[in-house]
Amino acid sequence: MSRPKCMHEETHNLIKLYITVFLSLSYCFFIASRIPKGKLRFLSLSPVFFVFTLLPLKLSSVILTGLIALFITWLSTLKLVLFAFDSGPLSSPPARSLPIFILISCLPIKTGQNPKKTPKLPLNLPIKTLLFLLLLPTVNHKQNLHPKLLLAIYCCLLYLLVDVVSGICNSVTKAVVGMELEMPSDEPYLSTSLQDFWGRRWNLMVTNVLRDAVYEPASSICGPILGPQRATMLGIVAAFVVSGLMHELIFYYVTREAPTWEVTRFFALHGLCVVGEFGVKKLLGQPNWGVCSAVYGPLTVAFVIGTAHWLFFSPLVRNGADERAAKEFMNLLECMMGKVGLTQLHG
Incomplete structure (x- = not known):
């Protein structure tokens, strides 16, 4: 065709x-x-x-x-x-x-009155869009890149894609209906712990919906049976497992291949690690944890990237969905540039 x-x-x-x-x-x-x-x-x-x-x-x-x-x-x-x-x-x-x-x-999008924070890195929506477009062509030359460099590029592309798409949706909504909206992410590369990464920094719209639809009902139902602390832990794991299953469904739609359950294991693993992190924080105490976070922060980011390479990106890379997506973006960009050129020519 x-x-x-x-x-x-x-x-x-x-x-x-x-x-x-x-x-x-x-x-x-x-x-x-x-x-x-x-x-x-x-x-x-x-x-x-x-x-x-x-x-x-x-x-x-x-x-x-x-x-x-x-x-x-x-x-x-x-x-x-x-x-x-x-x-x-x-x-x-x-x-x-x-x-x-x-x-x-x-x-x-999510309405809210949270005060706007000044980002530590000067990355606004136009800069993120430009960085995404500059990194995108490297996907089609991945055989010439070192695996660790390619992994870093994939992580950057995912972060930039989420923020660019969500940022565009927020900008359009604010322009159309004038609603004040929350930012999609809060510099996840500066996370000090897994709890900080998943709960307060990464893809906050998904986090908020999972908190309302899965975590709170699960912990509330199980509270009288298991006690508040165990119910909280169960609610966290339930939210991560549901997230994993929904990602598995998205990967099926994209690849049209039978689920491998790798991405479900990725989120289940992180849910269990967040629960374990709660236990470590309780053991060390919050003041001591603040001192450790300077070391644990980079380890957190490294753990997220390493496990993403192991379990998250693998199904998409094996299927070639990453290359097809990059090609679609480039075709869209070429089409837009062509239309701009025609407009200028006729103008």
């Missing part, structure tokens, strides 16, 4: 997907919201959950499939699960109009 025909078909499928999402969320806003919160509302939303699970299978692009799987199949579904019980961002006052309800449902 020729590339123009493929692009035309993909665009057609994407339009149908957007219409499906719009109709589904309109149903949630106008009809499901009128059903009493709890099990009945959850049941009324179950057809939407099923539809959202099928949506990424309609696309073939690595980039579009991954983004739809993350934004719609994962985040929107969990937000709607919270909405079923009148909780989460979709039940807050800003989501009382349909456009804002859809924006909060579909995009990795």
